[in-house]
Amino acid sequence: MLKMFISPGRYVQGAGAIREIGKHLSLLGGSKALVVGDPVGVRALGDGFPESLKAHGIEFRVKECRGECCQKEIGRLADAGSSFGMDITVGVGGGKAIDIAKAVAHKQGTPLAIVPTIAATDAPCSALSVIYTPEGVFESFLVLPKNPDLVLVDTAVIAKAPVRLFVSGMADALSTWLEADTSYRTGSPGMQGTGSTLAAQSLARLCYDTILADGHAAKLAVEHKVATEAVERVVEANILLSGIGFESGGLAAAHSLQDGVTVLEETHSFYHGEKVSFGILFQLVLENRPQKIVDEVLGFCLKVGLPVTLEDIGITDASEEKIRKVAEATAGADETIHSEPFEVTTEKVYAAIIGADAIGREAKGISPST
Ligand SMILES: [Zn+2]
Numbered sequence: 001m002l003k004m005f006i007s008p009g010r011y012v013q014g015a016g017a018i019r020e021i022g023k024h025l026s027l028l029g030g031s032k033a034l035v036v037g038d039p040v041g042v043r044a045l046g047d048g049f050p051e052s053l054k055a056h057g058i059e060f061r062v063k064e065c066r067g068e069c070c071q072k073e074i075g076r077l078a079d080a081g082s083s084f085g086m087d088i089t090v091g092v093g094g095g096k097a098i099d100i101a102k103a104v105a106h107k108q109g110t111p112l113a114i115v116p117t118i119a120a121t122d123a124p125c126s127a128l129s130v131i132y133t134p135e136g137v138f139e140s141f142l143v144l145p146k147n148p149d150l151v152l153v154d155t156a157v158i159a160k161a162p163v164r165l166f167v168s169g170m171a172d173a174l175s176t177w178l179e180a181d182t183s184y185r186t187g188s189p190g191m192q193g194t195g196s197t198l199a200a201q202s203l204a205r206l207c208y209d210t211i212l213a214d215g216h217a218a219k220l221a222v223e224h225k226v227a228t229e230a231v232e233r234v235v236e237a238n239i240l241l242s243g244i245g246f247e248s249g250g251l252a253a254a255h256s257l258q259d260g261v262t263v264l265e266e267t268h269s270f271y272h273g274e275k276v277s278f279g280i281l282f283q284l285v286l287e288n289r290p291q292k293i294v295d296e297v298l299g300f301c302l303k304v305g306l307p308v309t310l311e312d313i314g315i316t317d318a319s320e321e322k323i324r325k326v327a328e329a330t331a332g333a334d335e336t337i338h339s340e341p342f343e344v345t346t347e348k349v350y351a352a353i354i355g356a357d358a359i360g361r362e363a364k365g366i367s368p369s370t
Contacts, residue, residue, distance in 0.1 A: 001187070003194060004192055004194035011150075012150070013236060013240070016156060025113055026056045030058060030087050032059045033061075033113075034061055035092060036063055037091065037092030040093065041117035041118075044117045045154070048154075061081075070134045075107075081104065087110055087111075091114045091148075093117050094165075098114055098123050100129075102128075113148065113149060114151045116158070122169075122173065122176070122246055123243070124148070124151050125244060127247070129141070147247075158231070161222075169242075169273055171273035173208075173211050174212075177207055178254065178297075180200065180245050180249025182340060192248075199248075203244050204244075210233050211238075253282065254279035255336055256332075256335035257275070257330050259335060260326045260349075262329075263326060264314075277307045286340065298363050309357050310323075323350060330349050331344050331345065
């Protein structure tokens with residue numbers, strides 16, 4: 001199997017970075033930008049955004065996303081871009097706006113810049129969009145021929161976003177090395193169907209170490225809406241290191257559990273990273289990893305308030321029937337859990353979910369009988 005490493009063309013990060021957006025877009029050769037954004041995200045960028053575009057002679061039109069990342073919405077925005085004569089796409093906001101912008105740029109054949117206004121997932125850097133039906137049901141993965149040309153992250157903007165989103169992004173980042181490491185050791189193909197490089201593995205490990213070292217201090221800073229050096233480091237881990245780490249390093253059981261629990265309605269109000277958080281503990285139990293690493297992860301999650309039990313992700317009534325349904329979905333044939341170094345059965349997955357929940361409950365001081 002060949003190895004492959006992919007990443008965004010350019011990554012820019014720092015407090016006030018938005019004031020440089022015009023300079024970087026003009027380097028991409030754009031002069032008419034279609035800005036695809038969620039309203040909160042566009043507002044969060046403030047005056048620095050339009051001023052920088054104008055200063056570099058870039059005309060722009062802001063189009064707000066409405067609803068899901070679905071074919072209809074992608075078509076509507078692409079049409080708006082065509083009538084404007086767009087030659088560059090800029091995605092502003094959270095996961096949904098970013099995924100829509102990626103698909104619009106692909107459809108229009110323009111360069112793509114992503115400006116995340118939250119650090120909740122590792123989606124901004126990847127060459128992947130998740131397509132849903134207009135009703136919000138998963139439809140397909142759109143694997144794009146290339147990653148965004150530019151990812152620009154203003155940490156002063158990120159620090160003012162809700163802290164729960166920021167912490168959720170830390171769980172998505174914490175899982176990166178644990179999954180990439182499993183995928184690498186078993187020689188499993190990654191997201192692009194290729195093998196992982198030493199570069200991706202090193203960045204994934206750096207991601208893990210950074211979250212453990214700086215995550216708590218960063219959370220405290222974001223609670224006060226300031227971008228300290230710890231915030232800078234965690235933003236880089238959440239967005240860049242985790243993005244490259246998962247895409248070029250590979251996924252394993254933690255993300256399959258994230259997918260699996262979505263069969264239960266009660267988990268839908270929880271963020272991706274929050275479900276991944278319990279997924280990490282699940283993967284460690286499934287792999288029977290040394291106690292030292294379980295304690296390390298558990299200690300961190302408890303300290304920053306990330307989920308470690310089923311109840312923490314909304315599953316208050318964990319009946320055997322429900323958890324067996326989750327286990328079946330988690331062990332689905334298309335799931336990345338099959339990069340684990342042993343045959344994955346529904347029975348093993350069920351046992352590891354219950355085992356992980358028990359460890360999480362004990363750590364939180366919840367008695368087994370309640
Ligand atoms: Zn993820």
